[in-house]
Amino acid sequence: MTVTVENPLLTALSETLPPGSVLTGEAELDLHTRDSAPFSEAGRPAAVVCPDTVEQVQHVIRTARAYGVPVVPQGARTGLAGAANAVDGCVVLSMVRMNRVLEIDTANRLVRCEPGVVTADLAAAVAERGLCYPPDPASWETCTIGGNIATGAGGLCCVKYGVTADYVLGLTVVLADGEVLRVGRRTVKGVAGYDLTRLFVGSEGTLGVIVEATLALRPPQPPAVALLAQFPSASDAGDAVAAIIREGHIPSALELMDRTTTEAVAALGHPLLAGHAAATLIVASDAPDAAEQVRAMAALCRSAKALSVSAAADERESKEVLEARRMVLPALGARAAALSGDVTAFIEDVAVPRAALATLIDRIELIADEYDLYISTVGHAGDGNLHPTVIFDRSDPDAVRRAKEAYDAIMAAGLELGGTITGEHGVGVLKRDWLARELPPRNLRLQRDVKRLLDPEGLLNPGKVLA
Amino acid sequence: MTVTVENPLLTALSETLPPGSVLTGEAELDLHTRDSAPFSEAGRPAAVVCPDTVEQVQHVIRTARAYGVPVVPQGARTGLAGAANAVDGCVVLSMVRMNRVLEIDTANRLVRCEPGVVTADLAAAVAERGLCYPPDPASWETCTIGGNIATGAGGLCCVKYGVTADYVLGLTVVLADGEVLRVGRRTVKGVAGYDLTRLFVGSEGTLGVIVEATLALRPPQPPAVALLAQFPSASDAGDAVAAIIREGHIPSALELMDRTTTEAVAALGHPLLAGHAAATLIVASDAPDAAEQVRAMAALCRSAKALSVSAAADERESKEVLEARRMVLPALGARAAALSGDVTAFIEDVAVPRAALATLIDRIELIADEYDLYISTVGHAGDGNLHPTVIFDRSDPDAVRRAKEAYDAIMAAGLELGGTITGEHGVGVLKRDWLARELPPRNLRLQRDVKRLLDPEGLLNPGKVLA
Numbered sequence: 033m034t035v036t037v038e039n040p041l042l043t044a045l046s047e048t049l050p051p052g053s054v055l056t057g058e059a060e061l062d063l064h065t066r067d068s069a070p071f072s073e074a075g076r077p078a079a080v081v082c083p084d085t086v087e088q089v090q091h092v093i094r095t096a097r098a099y100g101v102p103v104v105p106q107g108a109r110t111g112l113a114g115a116a117n118a119v120d121g122c123v124v125l126s127m128v129r130m131n132r133v134l135e136i137d138t139a140n141r142l143v144r145c146e147p148g149v150v151t152a153d154l155a156a157a158v159a160e161r162g163l164c165y166p167p168d169p170a171s172w173e174t175c176t177i178g179g180n181i182a183t184g185a186g187g188l189c190c191v192k193y194g195v196t197a198d199y200v201l202g203l204t205v206v207l208a209d210g211e212v213l214r215v216g217r218r219t220v221k222g223v224a225g226y227d228l229t230r231l232f233v234g235s236e237g238t239l240g241v242i243v244e245a246t247l248a249l250r251p252p253q254p255p256a257v258a259l260l261a262q263f264p265s266a267s268d269a270g271d272a273v274a275a276i277i278r279e280g281h282i283p284s285a286l287e288l289m290d291r292t293t294t295e296a297v298a299a300l301g302h303p304l305l306a307g308h309a310a311a312t313l314i315v316a317s318d319a320p321d322a323a324e325q326v327r328a329m330a331a332l333c334r335s336a337k338a339l340s341v342s343a344a345a346d347e348r349e350s351k352e353v354l355e356a357r358r359m360v361l362p363a364l365g366a367r368a369a370a371l372s373g374d375v376t377a378f379i380e381d382v383a384v385p386r387a388a389l390a391t392l393i394d395r396i397e398l399i400a401d402e403y404d405l406y407i408s409t410v411g412h413a414g415d416g417n418l419h420p421t422v423i424f425d426r427s428d429p430d431a432v433r434r435a436k437e438a439y440d441a442i443m444a445a446g447l448e449l450g451g452t453i454t455g456e457h458g459v460g461v462l463k464r465d466w467l468a469r470e471l472p473p474r475n476l477r478l479q480r481d482v483k484r485l486l487d488p489e490g491l492l493n494p495g496k497v498l499a
Numbered sequence: 500m501t502v503t504v505e506n507p508l509l510t511a512l513s514e515t516l517p518p519g520s521v522l523t524g525e526a527e528l529d530l531h532t533r534d535s536a537p538f539s540e541a542g543r544p545a546a547v548v549c550p551d552t553v554e555q556v557q558h559v560i561r562t563a564r565a566y567g568v569p570v571v572p573q574g575a576r577t578g579l580a581g582a583a584n585a586v587d588g589c590v591v592l593s594m595v596r597m598n599r600v601l602e603i604d605t606a607n608r609l610v611r612c613e614p615g616v617v618t619a620d621l622a623a624a625v626a627e628r629g630l631c632y633p634p635d636p637a638s639w640e641t642c643t644i645g646g647n648i649a650t651g652a653g654g655l656c657c658v659k660y661g662v663t664a665d666y667v668l669g670l671t672v673v674l675a676d677g678e679v680l681r682v683g684r685r686t687v688k689g690v691a692g693y694d695l696t697r698l699f700v701g702s703e704g705t706l707g708v709i710v711e712a713t714l715a716l717r718p719p720q721p722p723a724v725a726l727l728a729q730f731p732s733a734s735d736a737g738d739a740v741a742a743i744i745r746e747g748h749i750p751s752a753l754e755l756m757d758r759t760t761t762e763a764v765a766a767l768g769h770p771l772l773a774g775h776a777a778a779t780l781i782v783a784s785d786a787p788d789a790a791e792q793v794r795a796m797a798a799l800c801r802s803a804k805a806l807s808v809s810a811a812a813d814e815r816e817s818k819e820v821l822e823a824r825r826m827v828l829p830a831l832g833a834r835a836a837a838l839s840g841d842v843t844a845f846i847e848d849v850a851v852p853r854a855a856l857a858t859l860i861d862r863i864e865l866i867a868d869e870y871d872l873y874i875s876t877v878g879h880a881g882d883g884n885l886h887p888t889v890i891f892d893r894s895d896p897d898a899v900r901r902a903k904e905a906y907d908a909i910m911a912a913g914l915e916l917g918g919t920i921t922g923e924h925g926v927g928v929l930k931r932d933w934l935a936r937e938l939p940p941r942n943l944r945l946q947r948d949v950k951r952l953l954d955p956e957g958l959l960n961p962g963k964v965l966a
């Protein structure tokens with residue numbers, strides 16, 4: 033590859049880094065311009081640098097700083113908030129080559145790895161040693177651990193197993209001044225000093241660049257037993273969720289599809305799923321008494337006026353039930369393919385206290401009507417975390433306007449119901465203005481103070497999290 | 500009560516606060532000088548103020564700041580690191596009157612409360628509503644939630660249910676400038692902005708004063724089935740712990756007593772406990788298949804060369820097994836009572852990666868021999884968290900010297916084994932010099948920067964966490 037050196041920064045980077053580390057080709061720059069969030073502001077990088085070592089990361093950050101150039105860290109760019117979007121003239125720091133699993137410590141149930149490891153690869157590596165890394169964001173087959181940590185990613189299993197943040201024991205971070213910071217520990221418990229580890233989780237590369245992580249692991253998850261229940265209204269499904277929680281069940285998944293999503297999946301064809309229901313719940317248990325738990329939760333669904341309840345009798349039937357949830361993305365893809373124009377899916381992420389779930393679903397249906405939009409909502413019902421997805425033609429300016437307004441209306445509804453503008457996708461550029469509406473002024477001021485403390489020159493992923 | 504006004508600060512405080520809020524009597528000042536950590540540096544407060552509202556807390560902090568006087572927050576003073584110790588001339592801010600449970604939200608499984616609520620009272624209040632607040636520090640019957648959060652307290656249940664930090668969803672904090680800061684959320688998940696909540700957990704009142712907490716709750720814990728196993732060596736007990744973890748069991752308690760503790764409990768008399776064993780494990784399960792899990796864990800103990808294994812057959816027998824763990828404090832009390840002089844117990848807290856547990860126990864035995872001390876070690880074996888307790892005559896200067904040296908030697912051993920100087924008791928004044936030995940210089944610098952950011956004048960609990 034020929035590196036076209038256009039400015040002294042690129043010369044400085046290229047002279048020191050191994051050949052092939054600094055990419056400046058148009059195609060590479062295009063590719064690394066943005067993550068997977070539509071509508072999000074993005075600039076054009078001056079170069080993409082792919083470091084292979086911590087020292088190279090330090091070199092890139094120090095060099096960029098010397099030239100006053102921003103640095104934007106990227107993983108697999110599967111994020112949905114624009115947190116990995118380039119800014120004009122920046123150096124994109126792509127962490128994907130630092131993808132080694134450094135250590136699997138089975139006795140202490142932990143793994144140490146570089147940030148570029150793909151989540152599924154990490155899960156497979158620890159599974160080979162008889163352990164489990166539970167967090168399972170939807171993009172887990174392609175996203176990276178560094179991105180998961182930087183965005184505070186969630187997933188389906190959170191209702192029982194928690195979010196990415198809950199697994200981060202320690203981090204190595206390269207700071208804005210190029211120095212290496214180690215935070216956290218290798219022990220299960222520890223309270224030595226302020227918890228700086230959590231400060232970096234979810235900070236979207238704005239406080240430092242994660243170059244190594246120590247993550248807690250769990251014993252393997254037993255196979256899950258699942259049930260599928262369909263309801264005449266979102267409110268009835270909400271009642272079933274409330275009853276499951278109230279009775280003390282801790283399902284390993286508790287997923288909800290609204291009317292639109294149910295129709296879309298039914299259109300693809302699933303033996304257990306009728307298209308006419310207003311809401312579908314998919315519930316799984318991997319407890320030692322899973323079959324019994326599922327029977328009890330099925331009874332609670334029936335009491336909540338379920339139109340139908342299919343409780344799996346064995347592992348094969350459970351897989352069939354869970355397949356309905358996996359069909360959501362293909363079903364929305366089919367829906368999009370049937371439309372004309374430049375069809376785009378805009379995936380939202382809002383979380384409310386569990387009890388407000390049904391109200392939020394009803395509000396989203398009203399918003400879809402009001403803005404004349406196709407909005408399919410799926411969600412991690414057990415966590416009160418919904419993902420309304422707007423599918424629309426982005427070549428139609430009016431559809432774009434309506435999609436953006438609907439998006440704002442959904443976030444406003446989430447906040448009004450005591451929720452948050454983001455349950456697991458992060459703030460990025462997409463929601464930074466909304467952050468100021470969610471957080472009280474004093475909190476926001478402290479957020480800014482923390483940013484200034486760690487990145488006084490504002491060169492680390494500028495414009496993300498905070499406007 | 501007559502308030503003796505000695506200085507303008509006290510006048511300012513007394514004039515504004517309700518009668519009875521400002522205490523300056525000698526007995527009150529004595530009582531509020533220190534927490535439960537022996538050997539820890541403590542000064543004499545100018546006054547003890549017991550606010551009843553957030554506004555009163557703000558008033559106290561603003562008034563103290565106007566006079567340049569430090570403020571030291573206190574809960575029930577059960578802490579073991581001197582984090583609540585007064586400094587000379589300070590205002591002690593005793594939070595015990597702010598002890599209301601403000602809201603129990605069963606649908607969303609959370610509780611909102613003031614910091615002065617006693618942990619056991621909170622647990623009882625939520626239990627009445629069919630919910631559970633699991634964290635169970637040893638002092639749970641007298642300690643306060645605010646203190647638990649400020650110290651990052653742990654307990655016996657952590658091996659399955661996590662530490663206090665894992666339950667803190669949101670906090671209201673009065674900052675050094677008297678402003679009110681709200682951090683966190685009411686939703687299960689949320690990634691809106693930097694995680695400031697965790698920054699305050701474990702910060703020992705040095706960054707702000709917690710005036711309200713929103714805590715996650717769980718379904719009630721089923722009754723536990725327990726087993727007691729005794730071993731010919733700490734290493735064999737360590738092997739049993741390792742096997743239990745390796746086989747993927749998640750016990751609800753996994754406690755270890757060393758040789759000295761076993762002898763002390765046996766001396767009080769317990770039907771299942773022989774005094775001659777080098778180590779005793781007490782293991783419990785509250786899983787749906789608890790009896791089966793306990794049988795499997797009992798078999799693992801036998802394979803690890805246990806001298807004896809008593810697996811409970813029912814709830815009554817389980818209570819008998821768990822009683823052995825509860826007898827540790829009375830047994831050490833009996834031991835102390837049998838000695839002459841001003842006998843004191845010095846409870847240490849060190850955590851190592853689980854695999855290093857047996858090595859640490861052996862090292863502590865060697866340290867006890869080397870310094871000619873009585874050291875009884877109990878610990879949360881599942882978390883690698885040990886509490887060696889030195890019992891000695893504090894009127895004997897040589898015993899004091901040896902106890903202090905042994906304490907240092909134990910922390911050095913913990914660090915050498917890849918551990919931390921504190922698993923759950925915190926840093927306080929007792930371990931602030933050791934914090935600098937555990938944390939890398941860049942981390943320590945950032946710790947100081949965070950303190951300076953939130954308390955630029957250094958008036959909030961000065962000298963704690965950081966020297």
